[in-house]
Amino acid sequence: MQLLSQLEQQLHGLDQQKLLRRRRVADTPCAPHVTVDGRAMLAFCSNDYLGLANHPRLIAALQEGAAKYGAGSGASHLISGHSRAHDLLEERFAELMSPYIEQARALTFCTGYMANLAVLTALAAVSGRDTDLFSESLNHASLIDGARLSRANVKIYAHGDVEALEGLLAASTAKTKIVVTDSVFSMDGDLAPLRALLALCERHDAWLVVDDAHGFGVLGDNGHGALEHFRLRSPNLIYMGTLGKAAGVGGAFVAAHATVIDWLVQRARPYIYTTAAPPALSHALLASIDLITGEEGAARRAHLQQLVARLQDGLRLKRWQLLPSQTAIQPVIIGPNDEALRAAALLHEQGIWVPAIRPPTVPADTARLRITLSAAHTGADVAQLAQAFNRIESEARP
Numbered sequence: 001m002q003l004l005s006q007l008e009q010q011l012h013g014l015d016q017q018k019l020l021r022r023r024r025v026a027d028t029p030c031a032p033h034v035t036v037d038g039r040a041m042l043a044f045c046s047n048d049y050l051g052l053a054n055h056p057r058l059i060a061a062l063q064e065g066a067a068k069y070g071a072g073s074g075a076s077h078l079i080s081g082h083s084r085a086h087d088l089l090e091e092r093f094a095e096l097m098s099p100y101i102e103q104a105r106a107l108t109f110c111t112g113y114m115a116n117l118a119v120l121t122a123l124a125a126v127s128g129r130d131t132d133l134f135s136e137s138l139n140h141a142s143l144i145d146g147a148r149l150s151r152a153n154v155k156i157y158a159h160g161d162v163e164a165l166e167g168l169l170a171a172s173t174a175k176t177k178i179v180v181t182d183s184v185f186s187m188d189g190d191l192a193p194l195r196a197l198l199a200l201c202e203r204h205d206a207w208l209v210v211d212d213a214h215g216f217g218v219l220g221d222n223g224h225g226a227l228e229h230f231r232l233r234s235p236n237l238i239y240m241g242t243l244g245k246a247a248g249v250g251g252a253f254v255a256a257h258a259t260v261i262d263w264l265v266q267r268a269r270p271y272i273y274t275t276a277a278p279p280a281l282s283h284a285l286l287a288s289i290d291l292i293t294g295e296e297g298a299a300r301r302a303h304l305q306q307l308v309a310r311l312q313d314g315l316r317l318k319r320w321q322l323l324p325s326q327t328a329i330q331p332v333i334i335g336p337n338d339e340a341l342r343a344a345a346l347l348h349e350q351g352i353w354v355p356a357i358r359p360p361t362v363p364a365d366t367a368r369l370r371i372t373l374s375a376a377h378t379g380a381d382v383a384q385l386a387q388a389f390n391r392i393e394s395e396a397r398p
Contacts, residue, residue: 050218135155
């Protein structure tokens with residue numbers, strides 16, 4: 001069949017370029033020590049930054065939520081799928097974000113991807129084609145896709161280049177201006193200059209949409225995320241936090257001024273036209289927020305920072321480059337795709353799971369091993385990883 005033949009040729013081409021993605025199957029719950037494809041592994045590849053995904057309190061809360069609300073929601077939020085659990089969770093997020101966003105309200109989504117599509121397409125719908133959307137060059141794919149679907153005039157500014165963004169905003173005559181950025185960049189681990197970005201947005205009457213997927217729960221004294229970390233407050237802020245990473249469960253929320261949330265309910269198609277997430281997840285997330293904002297969350301964040309320092313101190317790389325990052329994302333740039341895959345394979349042989357990230361996820365010739373740390377790791381786990389990295393790099397062909 002010609003159609004299948006075309007696909008097979010494309011897949012073969014990806015395989016030859018070392019770009020073909022492959023999946024592994026985990027047989028155990030998310031944790032540093034897991035069984036993958038039947039083999040015991042030490043994993044440094046999840047986004048479970050606080051180690052809550054397998055926390056007994058969250059498991060118990062999920063069970064309690066299922067017993068109370070059932071397995072599924074049964075409908076979209078605007079029909080009959082919006083449960084008391086959803087409502088309580090949105091109220092809790094509004095409370096958390098009220099120090100940073102005036103008249104804050106919140107809306108929950110099934111995934112962060114859907115939340116980003118919802119926000120950007122709905123905001124652009126206010127002025128239609130008379131909308132300029134300014135997107136960071138290293139933004140996540142969901143923000144890129146949301147920008148494309150918004151039908152706004154999309155303008156890309158270079159990574160962290162506040163001066164370039166200022167020039168673009170000053171030249172814009174659009175009725176609606178939207179600046180969108182990750183807070184923590186998922187493949188580099190560095191932080192966006194949010195304080196400077198917000199000052200620009202307030203000066204030029206623009207929205208600042210912040211995707212805090214890798215910051216919520218981790219950044220800030222109370223785990224509230226990037227807005228707390230940078231001590232921001234503004235009605236111009238629209239904040240998206242995901243709940244399947246540090247929060248340990250799944251889904252996402254958007255927090256913004258009450259008027260913005262009202263608009264999303266009316267115009268955000270990824271919210272309106274999909275079945276609501278199971279209410280049991282919202283029930284479990286209420287327990288997750290208690291953990292994140294309580295003493296245990298603070299202790300886990302402190303331990304995570306100790307692990308970051310231990311890894312950076314333990315790596316003795318000469319050819320490969322550990323990117324400067326103070327977050328749980330610690331990427332090591334290797335360069336060629338085949339060398340990155342070979343390094344990941346050598347680690348795998350030693351029972352250590354670190355994924356090789358290649359184009360198009362990252363730019364050409366910057367293939368990397370993306371280490372992600374969790375508060376569930378121990379110092380011994382990190383020491384084992386550092387020793388393995390140092391040995392593999394010294395033995396690798398230049």
